[in-house]
Amino acid sequence: MFEGLKLNKDLVEYQNQRLKKKVNDLTEDQRRDYYNLLAPALKDHDTYAVLNYVLVAGLHHFYLGKILRGSINLVILITGISLILFTKYVFVGTLLIVFILITELLALFRSQVIVMNHNNQLSEEILESISKD
Numbered sequence: 001m002f003e004g005l006k007l008n009k010d011l012v013e014y015q016n017q018r019l020k021k022k023v024n025d026l027t028e029d030q031r032r033d034y035y036n037l038l039a040p041a042l043k044d045h046d047t048y049a050v051l052n053y054v055l056v057a058g059l060h061h062f063y064l065g066k067i068l069r070g071s072i073n074l075v076i077l078i079t080g081i082s083l084i085l086f087t088k089y090v091f092v093g094t095l096l097i098v099f100i101l102i103t104e105l106l107a108l109f110r111s112q113v114i115v116m117n118h119n120n121q122l123s124e125e126i127l128e129s130i131s132k133d
Helices: 009-024 028-041 045-054 059-063 067-086 090-109 111-132
Strands: none
Touching: 009 028, 009 111, 028 111, 045 059, 045 090, 045 111, 059 067, 067 090, 090 111
């Protein structure tokens, strides 16, 4: 839930540099295959941040392929709004929405590290698949 807080920026950047060195060690054909697979799958931290900022409903999680987490955010947000609009549990609904806003605000401030970590994991998977071939 608090992925942005758990990630160490220095460690993520170190992993990124380590992956770049691994890519440089590939043969020319392997490197071409790597970039052909990686380029369309890379995610942009600005897009992630905009989706988070504009639409707190969890769409930024869908952008990174985290369907379950995005769905949970969306359900909690819709539940909170429904409680406020259609029941007498306005306080509970407000608490749910405030909870989502706080957790997603943390993710917004750490969007660059979150997306870099996601791209590192993706890069690692592609490197493993190319090395097996």
